[in-house]
Amino acid sequence: MAQPRISAYLPPDIDPTKAALAFGRRALPKLNEELQSPELLTQQRALMALCDLVHDPEKVYQAIALGFLDSLKTLLVHQDQTVRQKTTEVLSVMALHSIGRDGLIRSGVISALAGLLDDPVDICRKNTHQVFDMLAKLPAGAGGVLRAGLIPPLVLKLKTELDEIQELILDTLSNCLRVEVSEALAAGAITVLKEKLLHPSTAIRSKAAWVLLEISSHAEGKIAVCEEEVIPVLVSLLEDTQPQVPANSAGALMFALVTPQGRSSAMGAEAIPPLLTLVAEETSKARLNAIKTLTLLAELPEGRKTLLNHRDTFQQCLDDPSEAVQRAAEIAITVIDWKP
């Protein structure tokens, strides 16, 4: 009679491209040894097997404890492209787990991966950027990326890379620039981002707006944004049809308008009507950001005059289910009603 128990292991030699796994605890150490062997085929097969194993968090923990990362680092600069591709894939899957991220940051894989930014193979670069992206979501990882001096090369790559890699780069940049912005400004990030704001792809536009938001949350970023006259472009993006883009550009405006020059340039670009339409929509994601931006504009005398007419729009916002929107609407009404 057939037993209903199914083994966790696949039948042997079902995939000839993968190395055979030793049983139990011995699997990973044996793979480690195979990775260091001089034969190319052994290395490739070991990497294929490792790729599948690394989806399991326990295996990731074990692998890092065994010191896999050092052998993987040496393999990153291998001549064979399959080896490099699979190594980067292994690293990107490891970066999906928190233990993997910690291990990657601690063992300094970031600087080793920096050399792969110019790799001729697309997949290697994509995996590399995926690793950076996942690592940058941690504050320690963002610090690591900044310390490795990766921001200027990343900004340069934005101009030349493929679209999906550009999205990953924009995500990485947004997380890193939350921490520190001076290097990016020195590398001329704002000019590049201004072009990306007009990119045909929605995702790239929204992510570029998000990066600008992070940049303008710093003081020097605000000044640079006003100087480069990004504000009119952002205002034009407020009328975009995709929901994500106006939300992010309203957020970027929210930060950039804190400075007086920002406010005057926004008034010059007539930002109030599109912002009001965004606020009026009930389910818009941009509501919160739009309300905050209008609050900033209401501190100007001209803005206050215009917004006094639209006070009831803000009254409607007070009924919004989200608490943050309610609070923002109250603050906006207070600012509009303020008399000197």
Add this chain to the structure above:
Amino acid sequence: EVKRRKRAQKLVAKKLTQEQIRPGTPEPVEGREHVSVQTELYLEEISDRIIEIDGECQTDEFLDRPPTPLFIPAKTGKDVATQIEEGELFDFDIEVTPMLEVLVGKTVEQALLEVMEEEELAQLWSHQRAFAELRNAEFAELQRLEEQDRRIREEKERRRLEHLEKLRKQKETAEKIAARAFAQRYLADLIPSVFNNLYDSGFFYDPVERDIETEFLPWLMSEVEETLQKKVLGRTMLDSLIRMVVENRLDEFSRPPPSDQTEAPAEEPRTTDAAPQVSGEADAADQPVAEEEETEQPVAEEEETEQPVAEEEETE
């Protein structure tokens, strides 16, 4: 016999050749002995012609080989038949259920896990996104308030400075006014007091009076001085005369008894008194004082002195 000899010769020749070629048979091993053997009995005659016998044979024409007949072994044992009907051995549907369950279950479970993981991830992302939005909004609010605060502070500072400036100017103005009022008051008296002072110090003078004062009186004083000097001169001369007379008399009276000594000391104080009296009289203001001092002196001296004065005045 010839043949035998020939053979023997051949054999000997062979042996010789063999003996020449080979070194000779080795010595026999211990326990053994070499025996020479003659194989004459076993010799055969070698001849060229072989004994031949002719024979004949002939095969038949080719015929096909008939097929081998089937080998059917003899039947042994009992014949038994068996047939497995459907459903007798096992019920496929029932048996397959657990396996199918496991297979499908595992697959579905794996799929569910993956979907749940993806959902969880999507939830986490949306949660993070919401948090990020909230954080950004709060951060923007913070920056707006900071900006507002900065502006208000700057405004306050400016106003404060303005106010200070205003107060300072006010104070200055008040001080100026006070100083002006004070100066006015102070100087109000100035003109009368100046005039008074000037008047007191003699700037406003009656020319005649002035003239009299500046010219007449000094002349008068100098004249008076001259007159008094003359008087003094007269008196001094008189004193010297008196002195001379007295000295003469003293000389004269020193010879006689000392009854004249009372006169001499009386005269001596007279002369000494006359000298200060004369110097006293030089000053017109001190005259009554000197006279008071000399109240003890006999009035005769005054008369005496007055007499020469009267005489001098008469002479003048």
